[in-house]
Amino acid sequence: MQEILTLLFSLGDARPAKTIPNWERAPWLEQIYCREALRDTETPRLLTTHLPAHVLAPALQRSKAKVIYVARNPKDVAVSFYHFHHLAKFLPDPSSFDAFLTQFLEGTVHYGSWFDHVKGWLGQRHLLDILYITYEELHQNLRGTAQRLSNFLGCPLAPGTLAALEQHCSFSAMRDNAMANYSLIPAEIMDHSQGRFMRKGEGERGWGRWGTAGAAALTPHALCATGVVGDWRSHFSPEQNALFNRRYQEEMGDTELPSQWPMA
Structure with a gap:
């Protein structure tokens, strides 16, 4: 989304997206550098955040801000977040995937x-x-x-602009763009030896279906996001999938979602 909005506001000119790190173009609101990054930024400003609605929405209600909320199939979120824990030194060791999935649920x-986060922002409609x-x-x-x-x-x-979006915002293009793939993040923050933040391809997967004990050998390149829709199917065991589906129905069964994800 950061890359798409950059190109929309630059009228299709990809130079900002290729020369300025995305955390400077769309700084993270919860990071200490955000205020300084915005100091000399012209409007319209782009901000990125993972903050829940109960923290941020009251301030937004008093502003003229436009909010774009991006949601994803929670099973893919769980897998991606597990990978990210191996890269991010500021996050705890996730242990096995089975243990991490329990914490996620x-x-x-x-x-x-995730359930409270999505329901919280849906409640702001x-x-x-x-x-x-x-x-x-x-x-x-x-x-x-992009048209929406x-x-x-x-x-x-x-x-x-549409042609520029399709060229620049493909997963492979962002994976190879140092301004978007987080490879410039200092090593004391992200452990790049554990793999790339973005990677794609069957040959790079490196790990099979996780059993309930999470007993699978990890290879460094397997610890990064693939960008694939439905990639959770390569990682969830039948038991984990059944457990997740029960919890999802309990939490989201009565929620009117703008889009439904295939959970099978």
Whole structure:
């Protein structure tokens, strides 16, 4: 989303996305550097955050901010977040995937419960100027999603912007762009020896289906996100999948979601 919005606001000019790290173009609100990064930034400003609604929404309700909320299939979120724990030195060792999945379902991971996070921001639909997007939509229909974003932001699509989006915002392009793949993050923050933040390809997967004990050998390149929709199927055991489905139904069964994810 950071890359898409950068290109929308630059009218398709990819130079900012290729020369400025995304954490400077769209700084993380919860990071200490955010205020300084915004000091000389011209409007419209882009901000990124994982903060839950109960923390941030009250301030947004008093502002003119437009909010774009990106949600993803929680099973893919759990797998991706597990990988990220092996890279991020500021996060605890996730232990086995089975143990991490239990914490994820209990909401005892960083930023808390996925279920509460999604329901919290859905509850702001009548209080904020907010657009809900899913990761799957971005993956399956980039052009259509870009048009929705353009309409929401009042930022007309300039000639050539869609072509630039398709070229620059593909997973492979972002994976190879040092301004987007987090390879410039200092080693004291991210352990790059554990793998790349973004990687893709069957030959790079390196690990099979996890059993309930999580007893599988990890290879360094296997600890990064693939960007694949539905990649959780390569990692969940039948027991883990059944457990997750029960919890999902308990938490989200009565929730009106803008999009449904295939949970089977």
